[in-house]
Amino acid sequence: MPLLTVEELSIQFGGILALDGVGFSVDEAEIVSIIGPNGAGKTTVFNCLTRVYDPMKGSIRFMGRDLLKMRPHQVVANGVARTFQNLELFSSMSVLDNLLVGQHSKIRYSALDAFFRLPRQMREERKARSRAEDTLELMELTQVRDIPVHALSYDLKKRVEIARALVSRPKLALLDEPAGGLTHEQVDSIARIVRGIRDELGVAVLLVEHRMGLVMDISDRVCVLDFGRKIADGTPTEVRRDPAVIQTYLGAPHVDA
Amino acid sequence: MFLVAFPFLHEWPFFRMFLSEFRTFNATMFAVWLLVLLGMNLLTGYSGQVSFGHAALVLASAYLTAVLSQQYGFPLWGAIGLSGAATALVGWVTIGIPAVRLRGPYLAIATFGLMLAFPQILKLNVLTQWTQGALGIRGGVVGPPGFLGGVLDGRAWMYYVAMSVAVAMTVLFVNLTRSRTGRAFVALRDSEVGAEQMGVDVPRYKALAFGVSSLYAGIGGGLFFAVQGFVSPDSLGLIDSIFFLVAIVIGGLGSVLGSIVAALFLTFQSEAISALAGFVPGTNNLRNVFYGASLIAVIVLFPKGIAGFFQRPLWPKLREWNLGSLWSSRS
Ligand SMILES: Nc1ncnc2c1ncn2[C@@H]1O[C@H](COP(=O)(O)OP(=O)(O)OP(=O)(O)O)[C@@H](O)[C@H]1O
Ligand SMILES: [Mg+2]
Secondary structure: OOOEEEEEEEEEEOOEEEEEEEEEEEOOOOEEEEEOOOOOOHHHHHHHHOOOOOOOEEEEEEOOEEHHHOOHHHOHHHOEEEOOOOOOOOOOOEHHHHHHHOOOOOOOOOHHHHHOOOHHHHHHHHHHHHHHHHHHHHOOOHHHOOOEHHHOOHHHHHHHHHHHHHOOOOOEEEEEOOOOOOOHHHHHHHHHHHHHHHHOOOOEEEEEOOOHHHHHHHOOEEEEEEOOEEEEEEOHHHHHHOHHHHHHHOOOOOOOO | OHHHHHHHHOOOHHHHOOOOHHHHHHHHHHHHHHHHHHHHHHHHHHOOOOOOOHHHHHHHHHHHHHHHHHOOOOOHHHHHHHHHHHHHHHHHHHHHHHHOOOOHHHHHHHHHHHHHHHHHHHHOHHHHHHHOHHHOEEOOOOOOOHHHOOOOOHHHHHHHHHHHHHHHHHHHHHHHHOOHHHHHHHHHHHOHHHHHHOOOOHHHHHHHHHHHHHHHHHHHHHHHHHHHOEEOOOOOOHHHHHHHHHHHHHHOOOOHHHHHHHHHHHHHHHHHHHHHHHHOOOOHHHHHHHHHHHHHHHHHHOOOHHHHHHOOOOHHHHHHOOOHHHHHHOO
């Protein structure tokens, strides 16, 4: 059984169908990419999965659970973590603190434990810190751990986004354009990171990306959206040969990279 | 050490030159304002919710303390504790939870409305039985317990109580802000959707920030009554709410040091402005001009508050080292 199964997902914004009966699945430790032109509905899929949006219809099952029954803040505790296309970092906080907030649902103590620094608080904080340190090291961010995020360069911010999602040790990571706005070298490093997420951490990845080189290089499967509909689905090779996909992308500016 | 010795300093020859007993009262009020402003800063500086109603919370708690201690015979310190807890509950449940739906200017307007209404409510005839209407409530004389009677006068005793409470609650405050809870407050201020998607139950934490903030306002309010020995509907009003906001912005949003500076500001502002106006003869009726000009100057010179200016961390230096290169140079 797949890790994530999405069926018949539909959502409307002011009369426009942003998603129209979209379905796909992600298996354990698999990299699945969602591609499509601007406004195709890729980010909207993420927002439905993590309950920011309420789909009109459709079902989302993750590890046997119905994600649609959850409130937005409960999704991450169930093993689905995400990044944002337009960075939603806690910019006044240090990189380390961002990673501690990323573990909010993993850290178990109450406001009272916090007030009085009870032993439970100290213990949980120590564990959380060591998990954060591990992730910082993995993501090569240790040197900037105490720097407020707003002071980081764009590519480092992008990396903190990924680290903040991974630190909760999810089963599925949703990465929304992790290579968006990066240079070629930085894109290579993203490719390495995403592969590492799958191969070393055993985490499945649902990737939204415009950089075709990256997508075709690292994806196990690719799902193509256009105007809210799925027009193709398959291995990178299959998708590349798909007439509908070729038509959609003919002359489109992103195909090159 | 300094805090402990403070009430006696003015008795020493050296300090007598510039300290009077009145300074002990100043220091006591500083402790009261510190509590109130820590609460205000938690709400506005940390969790990003603006309130124009904090003086109403302080006033409500001062009244509750007055009624409990003067009319129902509660011991004063017990009455303060109870009032603090009650204010926290009111702030959490009846203000914080509805406020979750309001954002930015809308929350400001709602709390502003509360602030306008509250002093008038205190004057309502149906409540006069408890509130004594516009006359207000006078407290009894508060002295130290018997065994300290020979050592401390009432004023020094009050100083010790207020300052101990303020110090203890500052420590608790620091604990809270350095915890999962405190981080969640700042996170939802920086990015609400980011916080929510990282697992923070945003509405719940917004309401909780109101609750904790109200606890500090409430304890501050109870002590306010104890220190002043009097409370009336006009003791605190809209202008005080605005001053609370001004104080934490000037002191420094989202910082404990900022709250301390803010409390100093609130304690000494009128005196400082009088002194300033006193330098130039014949300008006494221009006090507000001096005041306004100083506020503008501080905001321009210290955009992150006075505490922000002194707490500048190392990062501007680090940025110069071009951390961006870390990314591509490694493989
Ligand atoms: N909150 C919203 N309110 C109104 N319309 C929305 C909202 N969110 C998305 N849309 C619309 O839904 C469509 C899909 O948007 P979405 O952000 O999912 O596109 P995308 O595939 O992620 O595009 P891009 O590649 O530019 O990021 C667009 O037409 C967008 O304007
Ligand atoms: Mg998008």
